[in-house]
């Protein structure tokens with residue numbers, strides 16, 4: 001029987017997931033489909049009924065449904081609960097299981113593009129304390145690194161995040177950066193700063209050790225001002241597109257039974273759809 005998968009959102013036309021999964025279906029000659037479906041919030045319960053009837057093997061969930069689906073799933077992975085968002089659904093025997101693969105996407109991207117990145121004893125610094133920061137915090141908790149410092153414009157939000165998620169985490173305002181910089185092995189931007197040419201005016205990359213890895217989860221543009229500045233300082237960088245590609249791997253494997261690879265060809269295909 002043909003296995004069918006989807007991405008649901010509202011609107012949904014912008015999603016690059018059909019391109020990624022469509023490419024893998026072709027590459028592995030799988031008798032399956034992956035379609036973008038626009039589901040308005042009021043229609044979500046009816047869509048879940050279709051899932052329980054077995055119409056789909058599962059699919060992805062994007063804005064604005066990532067939180068709303070919690071109440072509709074039959075079970076949810078504890079890590080998705082900690083992250084506070086479900087981005088992947090898997091249907092088995094008429095039951096819908098919700099999970100979150102963003103943290104795996106983050107780890108997969110760095111493992112592929114900066115092997116050994118988590119071997120050292122250094123601390124990590126996350127900029128931002130929103131939904132994406134939660135996924136990165138969960139990812140870093142799964143590696144035995146040093147402390148994780150969460151720097152946010154609104155200190156209270158950073159404090160609430162580190163209080164909620166168990167681990168060696170500390171909350172700071174942006175003004176803490178100079179005192180922390182020397183001991184940081186990894187800098188992760190999880191805010192939308194970097195889109196439309198924006199950058200952090202307080203972030204003096206010259207204070208970081210020359211071995212520090214800088215990564216951005218913004219991928220439009222692919223080389224954000226933060227990554228360009230880091231490269232100019234001679235620091236290693238990894239862009240955010242790989243996170244999007246790697247987060248798709250576990251879903252495809254669950255729905256279609258084959259573990260796909262993130263290849264340079266797949267990356268080039270998706271990259272061609274991004275602004276330069």
Ligand code: NAP
Pocket residue numbers: 102105127128129130131132133152153154157190191192193217218219240241243244245247
């Ligand atoms: P969010 O929950 O709205 O959080 C936004 C964060 O950005 C907050 O910490 C906010 O600080 C900070 N921020 C916003 N504007 C700022 C400014 N002008 N100056 C300083 N800080 C600012 O958003 P999110 O869901 O975490 O998503 C953040 C970004 O990650 C989006 O661009 C999204 O597309 C991207 N993302 C990428 C991937 C991937 O696969 N690569 C996956 C998930 C998300 P305050 O708390 O002070 O407001």
